[in-house]
Amino acid sequence: MTSYPNEKLTVKNLRKSFGDNLVLEDVSLNLMENEFVSLIGASGSGKSTIFNIISGLMLPDKGQVIINGQDYTGRTGRVSYMYQKDLLLPWLKVIDNVSLPLVIRGEDKKKAREKAAGYFETFGLDGFEDKYPFQLSGGMRQRAALLRTYLFSSDIMLLDEPFAALDAITRSYMHYWLLRTLKKLNSSVLFITHDIDEAILLSDRIYILSDRPAKIKEEIEIPLSRPRNKEVTTTELFNDIKKHILEIFAN
């Protein structure tokens, strides 16, 4: 296991309800530097609400979001957030879509473009700078969205089922691409999914969420060594972890 010197993000005792509908009962979790942590839960278990609160779009009824030791509850513009939909703006070229967070932050458009262009190769997008999003494949669009996410905030990224809309082959390709790429990026990632295999393959730790109202049911360390490749998914250890998670959900 990697050692994590710094705690990047701490979420303390989140509670949130919409009207009479209690969505989050008591959710606490943390994310260390360079760590990849997944949240698994059934659809509608409030995963996206947790992300909305961490990104500052929503205020919790109770609880705190602490980033690098500072209270960021209800403040936007600190962590980056990627959705299942790529949400690339159809009227902007890929390079302008990707450099959008820099422009919003007030950087010069030309400089923002130059900065973004430097990452196109790493993200498998070189040669597509001046294309429009509709000219890209589904996998490329998600990679462009991820690059935009990364350029917004490289140290903490929230990824909300980023590969759920892709076909199985592209999704699998994206998993290994992400594993390779994250090594170069120095990012801490909080990842939402309901795909157990995906979570085990990518994560250092997994939080299992209960059904509504959401609580953390269990926290699981994934002791699979890195770098991980296709072979990992057929090992006994992988299967044992999967069996264990399936049992948690069955209860």
Added chain:
Amino acid sequence: MKVKKENSNKLIPLILVLLLVAVWEAVVRGGLVPRFILPSPIDVLKVFVTTIPDMKEHILVTLQEALTGFAIAIIFSLILAMAMDRFPAVKKALYPLLIVSQTIPIIILAPLFILWFGFGMLPKIIVVVLVCFFPIIISLLEGLNSVDLDMINLLKSMGASKAQIFKIVKLPASMVGLFSGLRIAATYSIMGAVIGEWLGGDKGIGFYIVRVKHSFAVDKVFAATLVVIILSMLLFKVITIIQNLSMPWFRYVEQKK
């Protein structure tokens, strides 16, 4: 396959129009209607060619009125739509007024404008603004409302200001709607100018039509009407071309639908 389909899409209305014109020609030639009441299509075309020099000056006046009014309506709609989008109270206050303004027949307002502003271009331009304004602002407001909320949230999560969200997401997203409003308004603009001229003035296609009608030159009325149709279609086409040039991504989005 696609080219074939596009061609047949254009061919079907063309065949229908040719068919109707042929029936019209046959009816007049067969002597069912006297020519001074209803000239044949070929008569109209002949007169059209010979009277174009007479109409030229009037065409330019009508175009000037229509384009000026159209431009003012666009600017006006943009400003108002921005205000209505930014401040919900403004929208609540003005939206009903907008609807009511459209229920007053323009044929009642136009003579009043002549009374107030004389026989020059101004009352015509006001009529054009009034008829163009509504389709533009309604389509713009609908466009602004139809923006994907997730996109707005994404920009919010990046810490974007309201003005940035408007400029980067809302305005471009409403362009598709805006252009369909502009196309409608473009054809209305010529019609508005013609109505204004019809009700009072001494220049323009509308004035010309009144004059030739009074001298019972029905063929010239038809020729002038043809001018109105051509001008409207031209403006319509120009708007479409501008749209295709300014939104290269749009054709694809349309195809996908």
